[in-house]
Amino acid sequence: MRRLPLALLMLASAAPAASNAPPGYAQASDYLERERQPERYAPLNLLDGRDTTAWCATGDTPAPVTIGFKDVVTVDEVRIYTGDATDKAAYKAHARARKLILTSLDTARSFKVEDKRGLQNVPLSPALTGNRFTLEVVERFPGAEATAPVCVTDIVFYSGGKALNGTWLAQRLKYDARLAPVLGTWFGGMEGAPDRFLSIFVDGTYLFSHEPLEGAEPTTVTGTYTLSGTRLTLDVPKQGKATVKWVRGDSGDGARTGGTLELEGAPAESWGRVFRNQP
Numbered sequence: 267m268r269r270l271p272l273a274l275l276m277l278a279s280a281a282p283a284a285s286n287a288p289p290g291y292a293q294a295s296d297y298l299e300r301e302r303q304p305e306r307y308a309p310l311n312l313l314d315g316r317d318t319t320a321w322c323a324t325g326d327t328p329a330p331v332t333i334g335f336k337d338v339v340t341v342d343e344v345r346i347y348t349g350d351a352t353d354k355a356a357y358k359a360h361a362r363a364r365k366l367i368l369t370s371l372d373t374a375r376s377f378k379v380e381d382k383r384g385l386q387n388v389p390l391s392p393a394l395t396g397n398r399f400t401l402e403v404v405e406r407f408p409g410a411e412a413t414a415p416v417c418v419t420d421i422v423f424y425s426g427g428k429a430l431n432g433t434w435l436a437q438r439l440k441y442d443a444r445l446a447p448v449l450g451t452w453f454g455g456m457e458g459a460p461d462r463f464l465s466i467f468v469d470g471t472y473l474f475s476h477e478p479l480e481g482a483e484p485t486t487v488t489g490t491y492t493l494s495g496t497r498l499t500l501d502v503p504k505q506g507k508a509t510v511k512w513v514r515g516d517s518g519d520g521a522r523t524g525g526t527l528e529l530e531g532a533p534a535e536s537w538g539r540v541f542r543n544q545p
Contacts, residue, residue: 293450305441368400525542
């Protein structure tokens with residue numbers, strides 16, 4: 267039997283879906299200048315509603331961006347600012363996204379935008395529902411050179427006419443080199459069929475979800491964390507504290523692929539001790 271992804275788990279839980287939950291992270295396995303200046307083109311730049319920051323990536327098929335929300339949302343419109351709008355020269359030099367695919371669970375919507383500056387409205391019908399979305403660039407307007415990176419300045423998610431992200435999030439979306447490796451949703455349990463999910467958000471909160479393999483009722487735990495060095499300390503209601511350490515993958519370059527989170531403390535007994543970044 268196919269395991270339910272985290273978004274379906276939350277839909278099935280007792281907590282009601284929140285239509286105005288803000289995004290809690292944006293992650294990609296690679297992007298432009300990730301090693302030298304990781305804050306310059308980081309995926310979080312997509313969510314801050316400002317034309318002074320942008321996300322850019324290299325390659326014919328750029329690594330997709332995963333955007334996680336703090337609750338299940340229904341997205342019926344997005345507004346896209348294609349290209350690198352940080353200045354006129356960058357906008358012309360870099361490629362601009364032309365066709366994009368936005369995916370939630372196993373449902374996808376593809377859409378095209380024009381080659382012009384400013385936000386462009388893109389209705390999504392039917393709407394997409396979930397708490398994790400993947401954004402992919404599949405076609406582009408060419409830049410000054412054939413190998414120019416492709417960029418998107420902003421994507422703003424809308425639900426029922428309400429913007430779920432924008433300039434009011436800019437301060438909390440600032441790049442933090444210590445936090446960046448652990449942001450996102452991590453998976454525990456059998457590979458290919460995870461039953462435990464740990465999401466770390468930029469605002470100092472986390473969500474743990476457990477979907478038992480035998481079909482018992484799912485459970486969720488939310489709380490806050492503090493960051494010290496490479497370790498997170500989770501405040502777990504009624505269980506005390508759990509220490510979370512990011513363990514770099516074999517690649518040794520800081521990429522999310524191959525890395526794990528390791529838990530220590532009383533909650534680790536019921537949550538599991540190791541979480542990976544792929545289902």
